[in-house]
Amino acid sequence: MRLIRWLTDGGDPAEVGGKAAALGALIRAGLPVPPGFCLTAAAYRQWVEMGRPEGLPPEVGAQLGTAVEELLGSEPAAGFAPVLAVRSSATAEDAPTASFAGQLLTRLGVPPDQVAAAVLAIWRSAEGAGVRAYRSRLGPAEVGVAVLIQPLVPAEASGVIFTADPISGDPDRLVVNAVWGLGEGVVGGLVTPDHWVVDKASGRILEAQVADKELMVVLDPSGGTRKVPAPPDRRGRPAFGPETLGELWRLARLVEQVRGAPQDIEFAAAGEKIYLLQARPITVRPAEGWVSEFDSETDPDTVWTAANIQEVLPGLVTPLTWSAMQENLN
Structure with missing residues (x-):
């Protein structure tokens, strides 16, 4: 089974996820996108069906290693840092109704010999309580986790x-x-x-x-x-x-x-x-044309305020804290 899709080849978001599909469309339109490939959601499903082992399924590991070597040896990758950006591209990610922003892991500056470990970390992040809660609120029946791999841009x-x-x-x-x-x-x-x-x-x-x-x-x-x-x-x-x-x-x-x-x-x-x-x-x-960076629905009468909450919850709210407090806050 083919588990690697290059950005230049295109791909269905159900196979490569929203992030990779969007970047593929941009690179094929001639826009400046770093070269790269996607380890498809089928690889993630293989891992899940095998009981989420500690390592990659053999077929997945073999195709991933070959693709990493080909990417780093390619002419388009010349001039980038000799390390990689390994990012999630879930099938429900970067959709018009939900971004999944920050829900799954990203690994930057990954040496070539640590890409497999980065992929496993991203897959495991999809199993966390926070992601499960996010998915249950939005309602997708199944989320496949493809992984996007590109040379890291040495950004100034x-x-x-x-x-x-x-x-x-x-x-x-x-x-x-x-x-x-x-x-x-x-x-x-x-x-x-x-x-x-x-x-x-x-x-x-x-x-x-x-x-x-x-x-x-x-x-x-x-x-x-x-x-x-x-x-x-x-x-x-x-x-x-x-x-x-x-x-x-x-x-x-x-x-x-x-x-x-x-x-x-x-x-x-x-x-x-x-x-x-x-x-x-x-x-x-869509009904009102109102743009929001919040994934949750709001209405025109909603008033957002930071009063008091910055003192009560000065840091990140954990899933446990939120599950205990959300009914009272609502």
């Missing part, structure tokens, strides 16, 4: 673009958030990012806020990533100048055109090139 700066304003829902405003280093700094909420609002039609910058970016996420020479203090001369300097913002505006419009809906796009800049790392639909309420 990274960020996120929304092709519609994620707060107001205004489809004419494009929002860019960016930090120094790898994208974990912004998507993980580790660093307050620079923030720009751009007119989608003209590319004119409407708002610009440069943050004091104290930290940045970089590759750890021993594998993985680590947080380090940002160099003093970078902390208060914008991560991107007007020329790069213009290129981001151009690419974001093209991504939205290819995908046919407002998008939440992750990107990284290395050298003088921008790479697209992810594109998923911004969650939309």
